[in-house]
Amino acid sequence: MAFYEDWCKNNGDCDCSWKKCLIWTTIIAVLTGVIILLIFAFAVVFPPKATANDAVLLRLALSPGSPSPANSTASYNITVTLSLRNPNIYRGINYDPIAVAFSFNGSRFDESATVPAFYHKPRKTATFHLTVNGDGKPVKLTAGGVAAFRAENATGKFGIEMRMDTTMQYKGRKTKCPLAVICPLELQLVDPEVAATAFQRTKCTILRAKKSGC
Ligand SMILES: *[C@@H]1O[C@H](CO)[C@@H](O)[C@H](O)[C@H]1NC(C)=O
Ligand SMILES: *[C@@H]1O[C@H](CO)[C@@H](O)[C@H](O)[C@H]1NC(C)=O
Ligand SMILES: *[C@@H]1O[C@H](CO)[C@@H](O)[C@H](O)[C@H]1NC(C)=O
Ligand SMILES: *[C@@H]1O[C@H](CO)[C@@H](O)[C@H](O)[C@H]1NC(C)=O
Numbered sequence: 001m002a003f004y005e006d007w008c009k010n011n012g013d014c015d016c017s018w019k020k021c022l023i024w025t026t027i028i029a030v031l032t033g034v035i036i037l038l039i040f041a042f043a044v045v046f047p048p049k050a051t052a053n054d055a056v057l058l059r060l061a062l063s064p065g066s067p068s069p070a071n072s073t074a075s076y077n078i079t080v081t082l083s084l085r086n087p088n089i090y091r092g093i094n095y096d097p098i099a100v101a102f103s104f105n106g107s108r109f110d111e112s113a114t115v116p117a118f119y120h121k122p123r124k125t126a127t128f129h130l131t132v133n134g135d136g137k138p139v140k141l142t143a144g145g146v147a148a149f150r151a152e153n154a155t156g157k158f159g160i161e162m163r164m165d166t167t168m169q170y171k172g173r174k175t176k177c178p179l180a181v182i183c184p185l186e187l188q189l190v191d192p193e194v195a196a197t198a199f200q201r202t203k204c205t206i207l208r209a210k211k212s213g214c
Helices: 002-010 016-043 143-155
Strands: 049-063 072-085 093-095 098-104 107-110 118-120 125-139 157-170 177-188 205-208
Touching (some): 049 143, 049 177, 098 143, 107 125, 143 157
Antiparallel strands (some): 049 072, 177 205
16 A cells, blocks of 8 residues: 555556556456466366378278168278367376267268277377278168168268267366267268268367366
């Protein structure tokens, strides 16, 4: 108090209460900002964000089973480049091994790919290249799936879903959190005559457990 009064006297005709008010408002605003920043850095955790940056479909052929579509087979070659970002400014994330599954029209046709367990540093983006390859692998299609394949096969553009499942743990927390990443990919079959095929970068959906600590 004394400081401001002295300062005002030395500065002649200033409006003391107005200046004090402004100074205190500024101090409170700065402190509030710092506290909010600390809460975000240390108390609140954010799940990772995932994006399919690139994907190449070299082959996708389904042989519908007859009489039952559940006895169909699939031959395919798919490569996906996926990036996973840890948006937390302070907290690292430990991931258990990640299981990767590909499905067409809700029917899984590949579960062979995995990503090994890893530690994800805060603010970092990890990139993975996943390739799955199959020849005559059994796939349980529905009648609707066979129809969907015929329709999409006519255009060469296929809707394929990539799903990743794992558990993760934020550094400094005890809870193991189930996590699923779902990427709906629109893949144009690569025509060897036309080398470049544009892939639209796709944001993936993150499903996380509604559990305290997650
Ligand atoms: C069709 O699938 C069923 C099980 O889903 C199996 O028992 C049967 O042997 C299969 N038939 C053929 C011809 O593959
Ligand atoms: C699948 O694609 C990869 C490149 O992405 C290639 O190395 C591999 O030989 C292909 N496999 C088949 C069976 O076409
Ligand atoms: C599968 O394809 C059928 C026929 O196009 C469609 O009606 C159905 O919604 C599709 N199901 C899924 C899970 O995509
Ligand atoms: C899918 O399309 C290719 C090329 O257009 C064709 O050769 C193939 O017979 C089609 N497959 C089915 C199951 O319709």
